[in-house]
Amino acid sequence: MTEPLLSVERVSCRFGGLLAVNAASLTVAAGRITGLIGPNGAGKTTLFAIISGFQRPSDGIVRYRGETITGLPPYELARRGIARTFQIVQPFAGLSVRENILVGAHLRHPKRSNALAAADLVGREVGLADLLDRAADTLTVSGRKRLELARALATEPQLLLLDEVLAGLNPTEIHEIAPTIRRLCERGISILMIEHVMQAVMSLSQHVFVLAEGCIIAEGTPAEVAADRAVVEAYLGHGAAKKLGGAHGR
Amino acid sequence: MRGLLQIAVVVAVLAAVPLVVQSNTTLNFLVVTLLIALAGQGWNILGGYGGQYSFGHAAFFGTGAYVTAILQVRYGVNAWLAFGAGIVLGAAVGGVIGALTFRAGLRGSYFALVSLAFAEVLRIVASVAPITGAGVGTLVKLDLRVEALQFQSRAVFYWVILALVAVSLLVAQRLERTRFGTWLIAVRENEDAAKALGVNATQVKLGAMVISAAITAAAGCFYTQYFLFVDSGIAFGTRMSIEALLTPIIGGAGTVFGPLLGALVVQALGEGAKLVAGDAPGLSLIVYGCVLVLVIAFAPRGLIGLVETIYRRVARPTKREAAHD
Ligand SMILES: Nc1ncnc2c1ncn2[C@@H]1O[C@H](COP(=O)(O)OP(=O)(O)OP(=O)(O)O)[C@@H](O)[C@H]1O
Numbered sequence: 001m002t003e004p005l006l007s008v009e010r011v012s013c014r015f016g017g018l019l020a021v022n023a024a025s026l027t028v029a030a031g032r033i034t035g036l037i038g039p040n041g042a043g044k045t046t047l048f049a050i051i052s053g054f055q056r057p058s059d060g061i062v063r064y065r066g067e068t069i070t071g072l073p074p075y076e077l078a079r080r081g082i083a084r085t086f087q088i089v090q091p092f093a094g095l096s097v098r099e100n101i102l103v104g105a106h107l108r109h110p111k112r113s114n115a116l117a118a119a120d121l122v123g124r125e126v127g128l129a130d131l132l133d134r135a136a137d138t139l140t141v142s143g144r145k146r147l148e149l150a151r152a153l154a155t156e157p158q159l160l161l162l163d164e165v166l167a168g169l170n171p172t173e174i175h176e177i178a179p180t181i182r183r184l185c186e187r188g189i190s191i192l193m194i195e196h197v198m199q200a201v202m203s204l205s206q207h208v209f210v211l212a213e214g215c216i217i218a219e220g221t222p223a224e225v226a227a228d229r230a231v232v233e234a235y236l237g238h239g240a241a242k243k244l245g246g247a248h249g250r
Numbered sequence: 251m252r253g254l255l256q257i258a259v260v261v262a263v264l265a266a267v268p269l270v271v272q273s274n275t276t277l278n279f280l281v282v283t284l285l286i287a288l289a290g291q292g293w294n295i296l297g298g299y300g301g302q303y304s305f306g307h308a309a310f311f312g313t314g315a316y317v318t319a320i321l322q323v324r325y326g327v328n329a330w331l332a333f334g335a336g337i338v339l340g341a342a343v344g345g346v347i348g349a350l351t352f353r354a355g356l357r358g359s360y361f362a363l364v365s366l367a368f369a370e371v372l373r374i375v376a377s378v379a380p381i382t383g384a385g386v387g388t389l390v391k392l393d394l395r396v397e398a399l400q401f402q403s404r405a406v407f408y409w410v411i412l413a414l415v416a417v418s419l420l421v422a423q424r425l426e427r428t429r430f431g432t433w434l435i436a437v438r439e440n441e442d443a444a445k446a447l448g449v450n451a452t453q454v455k456l457g458a459m460v461i462s463a464a465i466t467a468a469a470g471c472f473y474t475q476y477f478l479f480v481d482s483g484i485a486f487g488t489r490m491s492i493e494a495l496l497t498p499i500i501g502g503a504g505t506v507f508g509p510l511l512g513a514l515v516v517q518a519l520g521e522g523a524k525l526v527a528g529d530a531p532g533l534s535l536i537v538y539g540c541v542l543v544l545v546i547a548f549a550p551r552g553l554i555g556l557v558e559t560i561y562r563r564v565a566r567p568t569k570r571e572a573a574h575d
């Protein structure tokens with residue numbers, strides 16, 4: 001097998017007495033959509049923060065394209081091609097949608113005119129074409145999620161970390177944005193996505209990791225993971241798999 | 251293009267004032283107003299565009315003022331060179347303070363307090379160090395020659411400070427059109443989001459601090475040449491720190507013309523208050539305080555923001571409604 005684009009190796013993160021991430025390992029293969037699922041508070045966002053340089057791990061290393069990147073600052077990782085979105089959206093509230101995307105576009109396009117052109121292109125790609133002149137803080141939830149995506153995309157990443165971009169959207173909106181994500185992957189951007197909307201993760205990702213209480217408890221294709229006894233128990237509580245009987249048990 | 255045109259028009263109109271107004275009192279008032287506008291524009295680069303609220307811009311103003319004075323008086327350096335050196339050293343002080351505070355990750359009120367502390371330390375040092383003339387201050391010899399950067403006519407001084415203000419307006423306008431400025435504004439709006447998009451926030455803030463310090467230092471250099479005297483209270487006192495931050499906030503922080511408009515309004519009100527109440531000490535500060543409260547209550551985006559809002563409501567109501575439908 002070829003070397004993965006990203007590999008997280010036995011990474012732990014401790015907040016005081018809480019071990020938010022516990023020796024978690026995962027890999028993201030190039031050109032694929034990898035899912036990261038798990039119950040609330042499992043440590044998924046913390047793991048993203050570690051990969052994107054916002055949080056130093058207490059232990060373990062992160063490798064990207066074969067190089068150790070643990071401890072590098074976020075801006076450096078963005079330059080190397082890792083972009084992230086925030087679960088709690090972080091728009092530049094006082095700026096327009098176009099200006100928001102422009103900030104990301106400037107990373108690869110120092111000249112303003114080029115960056116503006118790139119920003120418009122990205123805006124169109126994620127379906128914000130009609131809203132480019134709107135103030136970012138007037139967007140709906142769905143608009144804000146798209147803006148998160150657009151800004152990250154504007155940095156022209158190789159690896160895109162999506163933290164619950166579908167959360168808070170209604171089924172129609174999910175149907176609109178899911179194909180966008182698939183298209184990005186087809187364009188060659190590797191994606192690691194955290195998602196609670198099960199149907200979407202299962203249909204979008206080729207490989208899924210399951211995090212519970214800081215530990216990776218399962219991995220595999222969506223079908224394999226959905227059928228895993230440990231996963232069902234993690235989500236529904238101890239003994240759930242047994243009660244559900246043959247429907248989910250192995 | 252439109253931005254440059256606006257600056258050209260405003261500067262041209264201001265440049266014509268001495269052709270009409272000959273009163274020395276009025277010219278003096280305008281020179282001081284432009285001086286405050288320049289110091290305020292310096293603050294505006296870091297505070298208005300970068301969101302880093304310094305309470306200690308007197309550190310740069312004072313450095314400019316003292317360097318200009320000391321180099322001439324003690325080392326016989328030419329006034330023009332001393333002026334330039336004052337700007338460079340002011341920028342350097344900005345670089346040092348910026349490196350210390352931003353590397354340490356100081357934000358918000360912590361940054362404000364530490365910047366104030368730096369200015370206070372400089373004030374205390376300047377009030378005892380022999381080289382600054384300690385408590386007595388430093389007096390620059392009257393020498394009304396162009397080579398000495400001193401002018402018989404107040405109008406010439408006025409044009410000099412106006413030229414400096416014009417440069418500072420251009421700097422602010424450039425910020426709105428370049429990557430550096432876009433990144434600086436992004437840091438102001440949301441530092442974490444900016445970092446995630448590849449912005450080296452520390453470096454961007456440091457760059458803004460250096461530019462900001464250079465501009466405010468230039469105001470200090472000019473002060474020395476105009477008044478030919480500087481002491482520790484004038485140079486590094488909190489008075490200047492407050493004026494440098496109040497004028498842009500009142501006029502409109504993070505806008506090109508905010509500091510200029512703020513300086514005009516604040517200075518005019520200060521003079522008005524003097525006419526009414528006589529030259530009571532601390533009066534102007536009371537006026538600033540009242541204006542500040544009013545602006546924060548009714549025009550959080552400053553007077554420029556207020557004007558824009560009114561313009562949009564009154565002049566083009568149809569367009570706005572159309573946008574809503
Ligand atoms: N900076 C922090 N300091 C202290 N505790 C933290 C910090 N960040 C996260 N935690 C804790 O770490 C645990 C994991 O949080 P995290 O946000 O990573 O979970 P998550 O899997 O993303 O959950 P969700 O699905 O709700 O988003 C939680 O218990 C959280 O309270």
Ligand SMILES: [Mg+2]
Pocket residue numbers: 044045046087
């Ligand atoms: Mg989370």
